[in-house]
Amino acid sequence: MTDAKTNTEEYLQMYRQMVRIRSFEDQANQLYLSAKMPGLTHMYSGEEAVAVGICEALKVTDKITSTHRGHGHCVAKGADFKQMFCELLGKEEGYCRGKGGSMHIADQSNGNLGANAIVGGSMGIATGSALSAKRQGSDDVTVCFFGDGATAQGLMYEVMNMAALWSLPVIYACENNGYSEYTRTDEIAAGSITGRAEAFGIEAFKVDGQDVLAVNELAQTLVARCRKGEGPFFIELETYRYHGHHVGDINREYYRPKAEEKTWHEGRDPITNFGKWLTTEGVVDQTDLDEIKAEIKADAAEAVAYALDAKYPDQSEVDMHVFAETP
C-alpha cells in the first residue's frame, strides 16, 4: 500500500471512521429488520474506504454533496451518532429535525450540503458550491459523491462541461459499486466512465475503492491541486455494496450471485484489509483494533437507545421551514 497519512494517529482515525460507518449501518439494518425505523434505507457497508479516504483529505469548511446511500459520507465528514440516529428515526434532535430522514441526512455544520434522493441530483449543487468558493476567493474544495448509476444522468455532463470551462475546485467522486439499483453497471454504462470526464479535458483517475490508503493518497493530491486552482478532477472508485440496493432488497440472486458477494466480503473488505496492514506494519496490534471496534459498537448501541427514546418533533413544526426568514 502507499503512504498518504503517515502517523499512527491519522491511520487510527481512518480505521475508526470506517468502523464507525460499519457499526452505524449494522445498527440501521437492525432498526429496519426489527421494524423500529420508518421507511427504507440504503446501506453504505462495504464502501467505507471511499468516504473515509476522501473526507480525511478535507477540512471542515470543504463541502461535500451526498447521495441516497449517504450515511457513510455523513459519518466521514464528522457527524455525531446520536443526531444521525435521531434523524433516521424522525426525531426532533436529528440533524434535519426529522424532516429529511435517511435519504437527506447531513451534518450541515461540517460542510455537508445534503444527501440527495434524486440520482445525480446533487451534481449541480456541488459544482455551484465550487463556483461560490472560487468567487469568494476561498480555497475550499467541494467533493461530489455519486454512484455509477448517476453517470447515466444528463446533468452530470452539463455541469462537468461548465466546471472544466471555469476551472472550478470540484472533485467528482464516482463510487462504482457495480450495480445501478438492480442492474449490473456494464448493462447501463457504454464505453468508459473516466473517458466521459476526459472528453471535457478533466483529468480522471481510477482507484481501488477498498484501499483506504490509496484513496486517501489520491484525494490528498487532488484536493491540494484543487486548492491551487487546477481543478476539476474526476475519480472512479471501484467498490462494492454488501447489502442490496436498500435494506429490503434481500433476495437478490436474480441479479447478483452469492459467490460474488462472498469474494468481496472475504477478500476485499476495506476494514479487515486495513486492519491487517496496521498489524503487519506494527502500527498497532490486534488487541488495539478489537478495543476500537468494541468501543465504537457500544457507542452506536448507546446512540440507538438514545434515539429510540428521543421525542418526535411537535406537530406545529410541520409547516415550519417551508420558507426561510428574510430580515
Next chain:
Amino acid sequence: MRQITLSTAVNEAIAEEMRRDETIFLIGEDVAEAGTPFKITAGLVEEFGTDRVIDTPISEPGFMGIAVGAAMTGSRPIVDLMFGDFIFLIMDQLCNQAAKTHYMSGGKLNVPLVLRTNMGATRRSAAQHSQSLHAIVAHIPGLKVAMPSSAYEAKGLLKTAIRDNNPVVIFEDKLMYQDKADVPEEEFLIPFGVANVKREGSDITLVGTSSMVQVAEKAAEILAAEGISAEVIDPRTIVPLDMDTINASVRKTSRCIVIDEGHQSFGVTSEIASRLMEQSFYHLDGPVIRMGAMDVPIPFSPALEDITVPTPEGVAETARKLMAGEMYHV
C-alpha cells in the same frame, strides 16, 4: 415622473442590487455581451465583469443546479432563463432541489436565488415559446412567485426578490418589455404578498395578473362607459397571495372575474376563484368566473393565437353577463 421601459426597470434593479451586494451574480445564456435576446441585461457585463455576469452553455438544468449550489454556499445568484417554456428543463433543480432544501435540512440551509423568466402569448412564437407556466411553479411549496404588471412592479418586486432568502421565480411578460411606466428615480421596493388596487369600483371586481392587469383596466374603461363600475386588483405576487385585499374587494362588489394568462384549467384563476368561494361565498351575487388561456397548446397562426388569450372585449362581455345574472345559466 420619468418613464422607463420594463426592460430598463429590470436592468436597473439588477445593477442597483449588484452594486449593493457583492455576493450577487447573474448567470444564464447570453447574459453578458449579448445582453439576452431581449437586451435586458445589456451593459451589465461592462460594469460588473465576466466574474459576475456569467455566460453559460445552453444547459438549463446545469446552470440552474449550479445556481442552487452557489446559493447554498453564500452567493445570491440571479438566474436568467431565456424563455419560460424552458422551465420544464429545470424542474428537478427548481422543484426537488431549490424548493425543498431549506425544509429538508430542518432550516439549516438556505437557497436565496432569483429565477427570472418570461411568459406571454401573441408573439407568433408557437407552442414552445409562448407558455405562461407560473401556476406550475406556484404549486410547489418553498417557491415564491412574482408577476410584475408594469415597469414599476418589475423593478420593485425584483429588488425584493433579490433580498429574499428563498428561491423566488419572477415571470415577466415578454410582450411588455418595451412598455413604459412611471418609475421613481429614488430607490423603492415592493413587498411580497401585498396586492395593489389599481382602480376602485363598486359593481364588480376584476383580479388580473401580469399583462392581464392591463386587460382588466381596459375592460374597466369599456364598462365604465356603460355605467358599470369595476374594481381592478393586481395581486403582484401569487405566492404569497394577498387574499385579504381580494376578499375585501369582492365582499364590497359581490362579483368577480379572475384573469390570468396561464391555461385556465388547474391554474391561478381556479385557485383564486376557489379561495373566494371558500372565504367570501355568502357575499357573492354570482359565481366567480375564471378567464385564462384556452386549454390548447399555443398555435402559431395569428388567426388562431389571438383567440387563445383573454382580451378586454372578452372580459367586458363576461362582466356584462355576470351583472345581468346570465352566468347562472351557463
